[in-house]
Each structure stands twice: as structure tokens, then as C-alpha cells.
Amino acid sequence: MTSASLARPGTVAAPAGTAPRVFRSIGTVTGAATVHGVHGAAGRTRWKCFAGRRQLDSASEAVEWASVPPGGLSGEHRHTRTEEIYLVLRGHGEFLFNGAAHRVGPGSLALTAPGNVHGLRNTGEADLDWWVIETLSPGTRAVLSSTGHTHPGVPPMGDVVIHDLFKERTVSTDGVFSGPLRRVEVVELDAGQRTVLGSPDAELAVFVHSGEGRATSGADAAELVADTCLTLGAGTSTTVGATAPLRLLIVTLAVPERAEEVA
Template identity: 35%
Template sequence: MATIVRGQRMPFGPIVNDVSGPATTHKQVGGEGVCRWKMLMNGMHLEGEWNCVEYVVIEPGASVGEHVHMRTEEIYYIVSGRAVVTMNDVKLDAQPGDLITTPIGAAHSIANEGTEDMHFFVIEVFPGEGPAAEPAQVHVPDLLGAVDGLRRADVDLAPHFTGDWRRFSLVELPGGGSLAETTSAESTEVLHVLTGSAEFVVDGRTYTGQAGLSVAVPPQIPWSVVNTDGTAPLSLISTQVDVR
């Protein structure tokens, strides 16, 4: 969240992390089996009403037990494997590419009933005012379309929450392809590599990595990404949250 010092909002620089070195959790939130969990970014280091950015792996037969967030709103993005998400007693079969929204107050759990590890990306944001929306499930790859030499899908998050959520995007760059943007003055953006090899340049600094690399870009900062593999595509997701 933005930090105020002597009456002025103090800006933050980029944050970079990856999914290596997760903690091992047992019976997470009363669930079953083993999960591997890592906080990629603490919301106190991001401008805006972020709570956290996380990456979770649920082993076969394991689960995160049913729980209710009373202070945050949340998204899940299924990276690999299959999941069963129970949301307000309704079971949702989720597959890679599914975005699940969890409004404040919704009771939810997530389980891996398959035979391989299930990976998912998590963001929690503090809420605003007004009534909670209904939970939603969106298969984001179905929305992909060609835009300026790449494929892109955008989901407007604002109707699904009360907080300052702006947009969730899935971007696919062809081998050797690139993308250059500047975050708006009103939002912070978190980028996460799903597949492929990437080189990011953020505010003049270069960061390289593969699947699992996460980069946070503060407001009004130029950034670019290059697919460093000349043949295989690069796939990444982006989440934007407004700064009040």
C-alpha cells in the first residue's frame, strides 16, 4: 500500500521474485495432505491496496480447507493440473487457464483430486465499499485474440469486486517477440511468467528468468519484455490494481 511520509505518498521501485524455495504446509486451513506455498510479494511493498501475491502447489489428494476471507478479496489462476474449487457449497471443476474470483465473505476451498501436482497463482486485495459480487469462473484462453503481433486476453476485474482491482491479462509472445508498455499513473502491475524464457527491463533494470518469475511494476514506470527463445512462445499473466 502507499506509504505516507510527512504528508506525501512515497513511491516504491520494482519487485522481483520467483517460485523457488516454497514452504511446505500440512493440512492447510484444515485441508488434507501437503501443499507447497510461497509469498511472492507482500502488499506493504506495493503501491495500492494489495494484501499479498502468492504461488501455491497442491499435491495429489491434498487440499486447502474451506475458509472465508473477511478482510480481503481474492483471485486464483490455475497454472497447471486440475482443481476442484468449492465456492459457497458449489463445486467448480477448474483447469489450466481458469480465473476464479472470490468476493469478500465467500466460503471457499480448493482440492487436487488428480494424479499430478496442481499449481495456482493467488492475489489478495483489500476491499472497498458496497455489496459483494457473485463469484465467477472465466477460462481466459478462450478470450485470446491477435493484437500487434501477439495474442492477448483481458478481463475487467472491477465488476467482480468492491476493491481497486483493474484488469487481469493473459499475453502470449511468439518466439523472439517483444512487448513494451508503461504502467498508468493510477495503477500497479504484477507480471508473472507461465511458460517460456523472458527478459524484462523495468525502469532501466534488467531481469531474466523462466516460468515462475514475477515482476511488480510501480505506477508510471516503463517496462518491456522480450521472449528470449527464438522458437517457443512466451506466456505471461498480468494483474493491475489501482492506486488511490
């Protein structure tokens, strides 16, 4: 059995030679980089990229984690080509959207579509940590894939969209996003419970918000602890068992090519 321990720094490369690969990427926030002046803001941000285009089959840019200290700011910037979620993991602050501030805390899920300006400020007394997933808009994907020769342009600013994921449990992005990021959900397991994760036509990005467990798929396995992130390939199946109460945050990233094959 192949097992990847996640109590060490870095992102572990997924095992090669499988088709399709189950664990596309596995990593923890340990060893996160310290970046200064993110999006033009003064101060520092801790940042970790778990997966980028090379690890993902969906039209996704990156799966990341970020953290700013009390009083810190992730600067306001406009999205013109991508759709992005901020999911607050810990801490309290203000989500800045098109010039207005909105209070956020653990479980706050903010959706930013192209044309809008966003940022995040820590107004609490502890670090503000959040999960970031950025995906290409259909227009951008068409240009990059050479199926479209001109970008359709940047939409006008829209209304703020913030959900309480821990209360709602499942959030659909319909009506806000038109790219691969379709759904965000919470799965909670008591110690000893198991669940099976997988989709025939979508990758899954999974973040361990709290608890401990183990993910297995065939001969491959990974130990799960808080602040672990893994991405699961489309058309694969992974069993997750909890050894302590476990909270998983799961994002569905549609893979059009897989959807066509399944159909």
C-alpha cells in the first residue's frame, strides 16, 4: 500500500502510472510562503498553492490557502478573466466588494465573478485564514484554448454574494459563476464514520477544516489532519474514514471532457 503522511511541509506529488490518477495533489499549509505587498497592500500574507493548472484537468487556475495577521489586508483588485471563491476558515474580518465592506467569519463563502473588485481585511485579534479556488471564465478558456479568437469583454460590477456555508451546508454557484466551479459543500463525520467521495465528470478539491482521518483509494492512502488539502481526479472514488470528528470542505470542479465521455 502506498501511503502519504501529511504531517510534513510541502505538496506531495500524486502517484504516477494510474489512469485516472486519484490524488492529483496532496499538501498541508506547513511551510507556507510569506509574501509582502499582495495585490498592492502593505504588510505580509502567508500563502500556499496546493494545485495549479498542471495538477488539474478542469479549467481551473489554482487551489490555494492564504492568511493575514490582525490588521492585515489582502489588497482590493479587479477580476477580469477568472471566477473565484474565498472561504473563510478561521478568524474574522471584512470582505471588500466593489468598495463596500461586509463582515465575514468562519464559514463565510464569498463568490467573485468577472467584472468585480474584491479584497479581504483582518479586523480580528487572530490570524484570518481562507481557502481560495480560482477558475477560468468560459470566455477566457475559449481564448486560451484557441476556440475563440476574441474575449467577450468584462461584465459590469454586480451585487455581493456571501453565503454562510457552515449553516447552509451546500451552496450552488448557479446564477453567479458560469465556469467549472459548480458547488461547495460541508461533510462532517463522527469518529468511526466513513464516506465515499468522487464524481464521474468533475474533480473534487477537499480541505480538512478540522479533525483527523484517512483517505484510501485502491492501493493508495493518505493520512488527513487539519489544514490538509487534496484534489481528487474525475472518474475516481476515494473512501474517507474519520478517526476523530472530521469536517471536510468540498468543491466540485466540472471537467467538460469527462462529462462528454460519461454522456
